[in-house]
Amino acid sequence: MSKEELRRLEMIHKVIDKGMKQKDAAELLSLSCRQVRTIVRKVKRHGDKAIVHGSRGKPSPRKFSDEFQKEVIKIVRQKYNDFGPTFAAEKLGKIDGKKVNKETLRQWMIDELIWIPRKYKDDGEGHIWRKRKDCFGEMILLDGSIHDWLEDRGPKMTLMAYIDDASNIVFGEFHLAETTESAMRSFKNYIKKYGIPLKIYFDRHSIYKTTRQPNLDESLKSKKAKTQFEKVLEILNVEPIHAYSPEAKGRIERLFETLQDRLIKEMRLANICTLENANKFLKTYLPEHNTRFSIPAKNPKNLHRPIPEEVDINWVFAVRDERTILNDFTVQWNNRVFLLENHSMILKRKHVVVMENLKGQIRIWFNDRALDFKEITKDTLKHRRKQMQILLASAKQLTKKNRKSYKPAPDHPWRHMPFGKALYM
Numbered sequence: 001m002s003k004e005e006l007r008r009l010e011m012i013h014k015v016i017d018k019g020m021k022q023k024d025a026a027e028l029l030s031l032s033c034r035q036v037r038t039i040v041r042k043v044k045r046h047g048d049k050a051i052v053h054g055s056r057g058k059p060s061p062r063k064f065s066d067e068f069q070k071e072v073i074k075i076v077r078q079k080y081n082d083f084g085p086t087f088a089a090e091k092l093g094k095i096d097g098k099k100v101n102k103e104t105l106r107q108w109m110i111d112e113l114i115w116i117p118r119k120y121k122d123d124g125e126g127h128i129w130r131k132r133k134d135c136f137g138e139m140i141l142l143d144g145s146i147h148d149w150l151e152d153r154g155p156k157m158t159l160m161a162y163i164d165d166a167s168n169i170v171f172g173e174f175h176l177a178e179t180t181e182s183a184m185r186s187f188k189n190y191i192k193k194y195g196i197p198l199k200i201y202f203d204r205h206s207i208y209k210t211t212r213q214p215n216l217d218e219s220l221k222s223k224k225a226k227t228q229f230e231k232v233l234e235i236l237n238v239e240p241i242h243a244y245s246p247e248a249k250g251r252i253e254r255l256f257e258t259l260q261d262r263l264i265k266e267m268r269l270a271n272i273c274t275l276e277n278a279n280k281f282l283k284t285y286l287p288e289h290n291t292r293f294s295i296p297a298k299n300p301k302n303l304h305r306p307i308p309e310e311v312d313i314n315w316v317f318a319v320r321d322e323r324t325i326l327n328d329f330t331v332q333w334n335n336r337v338f339l340l341e342n343h344s345m346i347l348k349r350k351h352v353v354v355m356e357n358l359k360g361q362i363r364i365w366f367n368d369r370a371l372d373f374k375e376i377t378k379d380t381l382k383h384r385r386k387q388m389q390i391l392l393a394s395a396k397q398l399t400k401k402n403r404k405s406y407k408p409a410p411d412h413p414w415r416h417m418p419f420g421k422a423l424y425m
């Protein structure tokens with residue numbers, strides 16, 4: 001018996017011995033008078049053991065058979081050995097037709113040492129939780145996760161993932177690496193689907209935060225040095241926020257924990273082996289994930305902004321570099337040479353912006369207009385410069401031949417100077 005049962009038995013004996021009224025005993029035991037009368041009747045008939053619940057020590061009538069439990073554990077060991085209890089219970093019911101409550105399966109997996117509860121794991125030091133934003137689109141978190149997502153069935157990939165801080169809605173794409181191009185492509189597809197957010201929260205990776213000092217033009221304009229991705233955010237009027245620790249963007253870090261558990265196994269079951277198929281699979285997987293794991297935002301207002309009609313989105317997401325027009329009207333950029341067409345003398349030594357978008361198209365921008373140009377090879381450039389040198393040399397010789405020697409007149413004041421006398425005497 002438990003202490004509570006011993007106390008209850010003591011009160012019941014007082015009622016039986018007429019030392020206490022049933023009404024008082026019911027009040028002290030937080031029971032009704034009818035319950036007290038039932039217990040008194042059982043104790044009189046069966047003795048003190050009647051105070052203990054009749055089901056104690058007996059198996060539950062809803063308990064699974066040992067054969068069923070062994071069968072489920074065998075399936076889990078073979079197919080879902082690295083799954084969590086919740087995820088394993090879902091797949092057992094959906095694929096194998098074995099319906100088991102997740103808490104029941106959790107206990108079975110703990111007993112069989114297949115799964116270790118979080119409380120027995122090293123959680124590290126605690127930290128202060130940041131309050132969620134109120135509205136969808138007020139702030140999104142961006143990060144890339146380099147991982148063996150295909151488990152040696154295909155190339156190693158990086159998942160460029162976005163999660164809304166207010167609602168946990170997730171967007172993602174697989175790329176071969178976390179680069180400026182992959183960040184631009186994924187963010188372009190994000191704003192096409194949801195719109196332009198107000199803020200974006202990411203780490204201090206070199207894609208999102210540069211360590212170089214501002215150049216002269218940036219210093220004169222009191223601007224900080226920016227990465228190519230930050231330049232895109234500036235055009236779209238999105239505020240960048242840089243995290244100083246992984247814990248600061250813990251929401252997306254925990255998302256990667258979930259996806260590296262669930263998504264990997266889902267792709268294993270679907271036999272996904274290529275980057276293209278993985279991205280196709282994401283388009284069906286993420287809506288289901290968002291339906292299950294997203295939460296309603298505190299404020300139902302959507303703060304995503306539509307893409308302005310006057311903005312050419314293909315040229316917003318472009319790499320931008322400033323270059324100088326050389327005296328031969330060429331611009332050099334990334335080991336490539338561009339010769340300006342229909343040029344004028346005023347363009348010499350002027351600063352232009354060379355842009356390359358995600359489709360590989362090039363544009364040279366000067367004073368809010370695009371300049372006409374054609375790309376030439378370095379050999380062509382050397383040949384042009386050699387021809388220019390030959391033309392200049394021949395022009396100098398021709399000028400020298402046509403130049404008439406000038407001899408000062410006899411009465412020229414210069415002749416009265418000491419050096420003039422010495423030369424012309």
